[in-house]
Amino acid sequence: MSAGLARLVARRIGTALCSLVFVVVAIFFMTAALPGDVADMLLGQNATPAAAQALRHSLHLDQPLWLRFMHWCAGMLHGDPGTSLLTGRPVSEMLAPRLYNSLLLAGATTVVSVPLALLLGLACATWRDTHFDRVMTVLTLGVVSVPAFLIATVAVFVFAVQFRIVPALSDIRSIHSVGQFILTFAMPVSTLASITMAQMIRMIRACMIDVFSAPYIEMAVLKGVPPIRIVLHHALPNAIGPVANAIALSLSSLLGGVVVIETIFNYPGLAQLMVDSVMLRDVPIIQSCALLFCLTYLFLTTLADIVALASVRKGRGA
Amino acid sequence: MRHCRAAASTTGGPGRRQVLRLAAAGLVAAALPARAARAQAVSGEPPRRGGHLNFAGLAASTADTLDPARFALATDYIRGHMFYDGLVTLDADMTPRPALAERIESDDLRTWHITLRRGVAFHDGAALGAADVVYSLARHKDPATASQQRAVAQEMAEIKATGPLEVQVTLNGPNVDFPSMLGLVGFCIVREGTTDFSRENGTGPFICTEFSPGVRTSGRRNPDYWGGPAPWLDSVDMTGISDDMSRHNALLAGDVDIIASVNPRLVRMLRGRGFGLLESPVGTYTDLAIRLDQGPGRMQDFVTGMKYLFNREQVRDSVFLGFARLGNDQPIAPENRYFAADLPQRPFDPDRARFHLRKSGVMDSGVPVLCSPAALASVDIAVVLQYAAQQIGMDLPIRRMPADGYWTEYWMKTPMGFGNTNPRPSLDMTFALNFASSAPWNESRWHDPRFDQLLLDARSQRNETVRRQIYHDMQVMIHEGAGICLPAFTTSLDAFSPRVRGLRPSQAGQLMGYDFLSHVWLADGAA
Numbered sequence: 001m002s003a004g005l006a007r008l009v010a011r012r013i014g015t016a017l018c019s020l021v022f023v024v025v026a027i028f029f030m031t032a033a034l035p036g037d038v039a040d041m042l043l044g045q046n047a048t049p050a051a052a053q054a055l056r057h058s059l060h061l062d063q064p065l066w067l068r069f070m071h072w073c074a075g076m077l078h079g080d081p082g083t084s085l086l087t088g089r090p091v092s093e094m095l096a097p098r099l100y101n102s103l104l105l106a107g108a109t110t111v112v113s114v115p116l117a118l119l120l121g122l123a124c125a126t127w128r129d130t131h132f133d134r135v136m137t138v139l140t141l142g143v144v145s146v147p148a149f150l151i152a153t154v155a156v157f158v159f160a161v162q163f164r165i166v167p168a169l170s171d172i173r174s175i176h177s178v179g180q181f182i183l184t185f186a187m188p189v190s191t192l193a194s195i196t197m198a199q200m201i202r203m204i205r206a207c208m209i210d211v212f213s214a215p216y217i218e219m220a221v222l223k224g225v226p227p228i229r230i231v232l233h234h235a236l237p238n239a240i241g242p243v244a245n246a247i248a249l250s251l252s253s254l255l256g257g258v259v260v261i262e263t264i265f266n267y268p269g270l271a272q273l274m275v276d277s278v279m280l281r282d283v284p285i286i287q288s289c290a291l292l293f294c295l296t297y298l299f300l301t302t303l304a305d306i307v308a309l310a311s312v313r314k315g316r317g318a
Numbered sequence: 319m320r321h322c323r324a325a326a327s328t329t330g331g332p333g334r335r336q337v338l339r340l341a342a343a344g345l346v347a348a349a350l351p352a353r354a355a356r357a358q359a360v361s362g363e364p365p366r367r368g369g370h371l372n373f374a375g376l377a378a379s380t381a382d383t384l385d386p387a388r389f390a391l392a393t394d395y396i397r398g399h400m401f402y403d404g405l406v407t408l409d410a411d412m413t414p415r416p417a418l419a420e421r422i423e424s425d426d427l428r429t430w431h432i433t434l435r436r437g438v439a440f441h442d443g444a445a446l447g448a449a450d451v452v453y454s455l456a457r458h459k460d461p462a463t464a465s466q467q468r469a470v471a472q473e474m475a476e477i478k479a480t481g482p483l484e485v486q487v488t489l490n491g492p493n494v495d496f497p498s499m500l501g502l503v504g505f506c507i508v509r510e511g512t513t514d515f516s517r518e519n520g521t522g523p524f525i526c527t528e529f530s531p532g533v534r535t536s537g538r539r540n541p542d543y544w545g546g547p548a549p550w551l552d553s554v555d556m557t558g559i560s561d562d563m564s565r566h567n568a569l570l571a572g573d574v575d576i577i578a579s580v581n582p583r584l585v586r587m588l589r590g591r592g593f594g595l596l597e598s599p600v601g602t603y604t605d606l607a608i609r610l611d612q613g614p615g616r617m618q619d620f621v622t623g624m625k626y627l628f629n630r631e632q633v634r635d636s637v638f639l640g641f642a643r644l645g646n647d648q649p650i651a652p653e654n655r656y657f658a659a660d661l662p663q664r665p666f667d668p669d670r671a672r673f674h675l676r677k678s679g680v681m682d683s684g685v686p687v688l689c690s691p692a693a694l695a696s697v698d699i700a701v702v703l704q705y706a707a708q709q710i711g712m713d714l715p716i717r718r719m720p721a722d723g724y725w726t727e728y729w730m731k732t733p734m735g736f737g738n739t740n741p742r743p744s745l746d747m748t749f750a751l752n753f754a755s756s757a758p759w760n761e762s763r764w765h766d767p768r769f770d771q772l773l774l775d776a777r778s779q780r781n782e783t784v785r786r787q788i789y790h791d792m793q794v795m796i797h798e799g800a801g802i803c804l805p806a807f808t809t810s811l812d813a814f815s816p817r818v819r820g821l822r823p824s825q826a827g828q829l830m831g832y833d834f835l836s837h838v839w840l841a842d843g844a845a
Contacts, residue, residue, distance in 0.1 A: 040726040041381075042388065042464045051468065054461035086380055087531060089516065094380065097530070153563050160571040168564070168571035169557075263561045266374075266568070268533040276379040276532055279722055285380070 008309050016302045023294045024076070028069050031283045031290075037061055038085040038281045059085050072287070081291075082284040091288050095273070099292070101172065102269040105192070105261075106254035108185050113193040113200065114247060120197070121204025121243075126231055128209060140198040152191045152264045159187065170265040188265045192258060196250045203246035204239075211239045241308030248304035256293035365820060369843035370553045372574040373835075374565050378558025382531040385515035386506045387458055387465035392578060393558050395503045395832035400537050400554065401441075402506035402520035403545075405432060405451065406497050408743055408831055410824040411655065414497040417545075418446065418507055418521065422500070427492035427778055434483040438544045440509050441518065441525050448479035453510040455487070467504040469751060469758050492778035494785075498744035503832065523549040523836040533557070537835075550820075550839035566813075569593065575818050575840075578828060580811040582639040588813050597641065598810040598823040598830075601651035601741030604694050606687065606703070606734065607761035608801035613733030614680040615762070621801050623674030627706050629666040633805040637698040641811055645804035648796040649739070649748050652807070653825055656745050656786060658793040672710040686715040688735035692724035696736035699805060730761055737761050741827065745789050749773050753796055762801030769795050817841045 039055040056062045075082050081091040124133045143151070160168035166186050167174075175181045211217065212235060220230050236243075259271035274289035276282075375393035382393065389398050405419035416422070421433040438446040457463050458471035465471065476488040489496060499505070509519045518526045523545065524537030535556045539549055557574075559565040562581055569577045570591065580588065585595060608615040608624060615621055625647055634642045643652050647664055650657050675681050687703065689696040700716045707714035719728050729737055739759075742748045751757050754773055755765040769792060776788040796802065810828035814821060820838040824831040 036723050036726050039464075043466075051461050051464070055464050058462045084380065087383075087516075094531075153567075156564070156567050156571075160573075161567055164571060167573050168567045169559070169573045171573075264564050266557060266559050266561075266564060268530070273380065273532065276381075280379060280381050282380060 005309060009306050012302060012305050012309065016298045019298060020294070023298075024073070024291065027287050027290045027294070028072060029065075031286050032065055032068075034278070034281060034283075036281055038283070041280050042086065061085075072284075076291075081288040084282055084285055086280055086282045091284050094285065095270070095288055095292070098268060098270045098273045101267065102255050102258075102271070104172070105185070105188060105258070105267065105269060106251070108189045109192045109196065109254055110251055112189055113197045114251075116193070117197045117200035117204060117247075117250075118243075121201045122208060122231060122236070124201060124205040125208030125212060126227065128205075128212075133205075136201065140201050143194050143198040144202070147260075148191060148195055149260045149264060151194065152187070152261060155187055155191060156264065168265075170267045172267075188261050188267060192254065192261055196254065199250045200246055203250075204243050207239045207242040207246065208235060210242075211235045214238070237311060240311040241304075244304040244307040245301070248300040252297045252300045255296045256289070363819065365548075365550045365839040366841070366843040367547075367550050367839070368552050369840035370555070371551050371576070371818070371835075371838070371840065373554065373556045373576045374568055374574040374578070375556060375558045376565075376579040377560050378532050378534075380531045382529075382535070382558075383515060384518045384526070384529060386454070386504050386508060387463045387467065389504050390466050392828060392832060393556070395827065396556065396829065396835065397535050398503040398506055399522065399833040400524045400535070400556075400835055401518040401522040401526055402503075402508065403438075403522050404503065404506045405434075405500045407833065408498070408501040408826040410822065410826065410831070411653075412498070412741075412743060412825050414501050414743070418451075419500070422497050424496070427494050427496075427780070428489050430487045430489070430496055431480070432485040432487065434485070435544065436483060438521050439542055440521055441540065442509070444509060446507070446521055447482055447510075448485045449510045450507055451485045452477050452479050453512075454507045455505060458504070465504065467502060470499060470502065470747065471505075473499070491774065493746065494777055494779065495744040495746040499747060501743045501826075524554060527553070545836070549836040550843065551835065552843075554835055569813055569815065572815070576812065576814040576821075576829075576834075576838075578812050580813045582641045582811060585639075585641075585811065592816055594814045594816060594818070594821070596810075596812040596814065596821050596823060596829065598812070598828050599643065599651065599653045599825055600808070600810045600827055601649070601654065601825065602694070602739070602808045602810070603645060603649065603651075603804050603806070604696050604699060604736060604738045604808070605645075605649075605761070605805075606699075606803040607730065607737050608734050608803070609730075609732075609761075609763050610801045611763040614678065614683050614685055615733055615801050617678035617680060619674040619678035620680050623671045623678060625664055625803050626667045626671035626674065627703060627710070628664075628803050628805045629702055629706050630664075630805045631666070632702050633699055637695050637702065638806060638808060641809040642806040643809070645806045646797060647800075647802055647804050648793040649752065649802070649804065650745060650789075650793055651741070651825075654745070656789040656793075658790045658797075661790075661794055661797055664797070666706070668706065668710045671706075672712075675710070675712060681711070682713050684713065684715060685733050686717040688717050688719055688728055688732050690719040690721055690724040690728070690736070692719075692721035693729075693736040693738040694808065696738070700736065730759070741825070743826075745792075746773070746777060749792060753792075753800060764796075764800040764802075766795060766799055769799075 038059065039052045039061065042055065043051055072082065083090050084094055120136060124136050127133050156168050159165050166183050170184050170188050172184060175184055217230060217234060220234050256271050256274065258269065259275055262269045262272045270289055270292065274286060277285040277289065375396060377391055377393055386398055386402060389395055403418050405417060406414040407417045409415050418435055418438060419432045420435045422430060424430045434446060434448065434451065440446065455474060456477050458465040458467045473490055474487050475490050478486055480486045507521065512519060523540055523543050525540050527538050528534060528536040536554065538553045539551060559568060565577050566584055568574045589595060608621050610616065630644045634640060634644060644663065646661060687700050689700040691697060697718055704714045704716055728735060739752060742751065750773060752759050753764065753769065755770050772788050772792050776785050779785045779788060812829050817840050818838055819841055821834060822830060830837055
């Protein structure tokens with residue numbers, strides 16, 4: 001790695017850190033602006049002003065905002081996200097199993113969708129305007145346009161209720177073998193993969209077509225290089241930047257943006273925890289979830305940018 | 319529902335007399351058939367032991383709790399009945415029956431002596447004692463507990479142990495219905511000094527094996543349960559699936575055996591596929607509350623006009639698809655033994671509505687009706703009401719508020735809005751908490767000194783006939799005076815797979831008053 005590249009990468013990571021600081025501040029003050037608080041939610045119909053005030057005091061919610069912000073930042077710096085206002089349990093303890101579940105689902109979806117999307121995207125670009133490309137275009141645009149809950153509900157009705165091939169709910173406790181793993185994850189992963197793949201295929205196709213129109217590809221074709229070699233050796237390395245970005249953008253929503261899927265398959269992941277916590281005004285959990293989602297997003301986009309930077313450098317050096 | 323009436327008449331009569339004898343003469347209310355024997359008597363088929371049952375309720379979130387003081391939703395009540403016991407339990411017709419309390423006696427209806435059952439053990443092996451009961455009841459009065467039952471608990475002025483198995487509770491005033499109040503699942507008994515509710519330590523029929531808020535509650539049979547031979551199931555898993563379609567699909571696909579809160583539109587399909595439906599005539603109601611102290615509600619004619627504007631049959635048939643009973647602008651459901659049956663049903667009468675509304679002069683006040691998905695079916699009921707208003711030339715705007723924050727931000731704070739109320743164990747509690755002048759949830763801000771006096775009279779009234787008459791008069795007063803339009807009482811619908819046996823309707827709440835897990839058994843369980 002040259003010194004120039006190291007400087008560029010450092011600058012990119014610096015930008016990411018700046019975004020992170022902004023995000024932390026924004027998350028804290030946005031959650032503080034939510035109407036009502038956990039005292040109202042806990043007491044429900046019983047929320048007389050005196051009772052709510054007493055509870056607020058016992059939860060330290062009557063402290064000034066800036067003081068709570070300081071406490072929270074100090075805790076975060078020590079790796080302690082605080083305790084849940086509702087359950088009194090440490091946030092980390094409540095988050096850990098959900099994070100594991102979410103990573104499992106996101107990981108399985110990534111493993112299925114990225115290679116397939118790459119393959120299909122390249123194929124579409126290579127055989128542009130053929131029947132294959134047209135069919136793929138209709139399919140991908142169709143899947144992108146249909147909401148996830150419809151795909152998932154129809155899939156459950158057909159495969160779980162009518163044919164009884166797979167379970168209607170994804171209960172990861174029932175997994176004791178590879179076969180059971182596949183059965184349990186078949187429905188949520190295929191639903192999620194079909195949606196993320198559709199987006200990735202569209203973007204990869206566009207990037208590749210862009211590269212295919214470059215003069216050096218035309219040169220290669222005129223030289224008589226076989227098509228497979230053109231795609232893999234000449235076009236793909238030059239498209240890695242945008243392709244990596246396309247994949248990163250699609251994957252970044254797999255952790256926090258899958259609440260519909262988690263709800264339909266009753267899968268206890270992070271997104272559902274976040275939605276619950278917003279409803280119940282359990283602020284420390286909302287903050288930690290939001291922070292995790294932002295971190296994932298920043299990590300993936302930064303990584304994609306670094307890959308792009310590295311590939312450009314390598315391209316120039318070669 | 320017919321089935322329920324039969325069940326109520328077989329168990330209700332003698333039980334009621336016993337409780338009353340207990341109240342009137344300070345006698346014993348014990349010697350009741352064990353739960354198991356009753357279950358068997360009703361179905362005719364001997365229960366089988368064993369097997370695992372999966373249940374899916376309506377909601378699961380990180381607010382799920384093992385702390386009885388914080389039980390707020392049906393799934394909490396079911397979890398409570400799984401792991402804990404109350405001093406009394408409520409029967410299918412809401413008659414209180416002794417549970418952990420063997421006897422509850424009083425001479426003056428103000429000082430109550432509770433004698434506990436001997437030989438009951440908590441799940442950690444400790445024996446149940448008076449200190450546990452004192453702790454469990456007194457903690458609801460502490461604001462830091464954030465108890466859902468705080469308003470009710472305030473009625474207990476003093477709670478003290480008078481012996482190893484004896485507790486004395488002194489109320490603020492006489493109340494013959496005190497035993498019913500103890501039937502609230504929030505008042506179930508925990509071990510003395512418990513502050514950490516991440517684990518349960520109750521006396522209930524199941525022992526907790528897993529509790530993850532928002533995900534799952536699991537339990538195994540408590541082999542030393544005092545109420546044996548129940549429960550019949552070896553183990554139970556409970557989850558919450560808030561998505562309607564997913565919950566029904568889980569039952570259809572065989573992932574779960576029982577689901578709560580069935581969509582009325584899917585009843586025929588479920589029956590067609592061989593699933594059982596449990597219709598419980600619970601007293602839950604969704605009502606339009608018109609505040610009498612502000613806005614158009616200050617005109618008596620406006621309130622009367624609005625009451626005539628409700629097409630109750632249409633609400634029952636198109637909103638609830640028939641799974642409801644007509645309401646008569648008072649909170650006592652037709653199945654209740656104190657129901658004022660001779661009170662004429664208020665009809666849907668557009669002409670009279672127009673007359674009264676015109677007379678009040680606020681035909682086109684533009685005052686909106688607030689509704690929300692938070693108040694069951696209120697959005698649909700509001701549409702029915704708006705249609706009727708259009709027919710008489712009245713403009714009735716509807717404002718649909720989000721479920722999130724409805725109860726704290728809007729409910730009871732606007733001139734006209736919908737609310738939703740769950741049945742309470744006794745008429746006394748319904749009246750005291752929702753209609754008396756000092757009631758915390760007096761939705762229409764109705765004040766009637768005579769009503770307040772009748773409430774006190776009924777509490778100290780030992781004569782059942784006189785009490786019945788008082789409760790009758792109080793229903794008439796609400797029907798006439800309060801700003802409550804109550805179109806229908808909902809019927810709770812739950813569905814179960816054919817392998818599940820022993821479910822019976824109860825007035826005390828959905829799924830046998832939330833206590834089904836200690837009653838049901840599986841047809842494929844061991845003999």
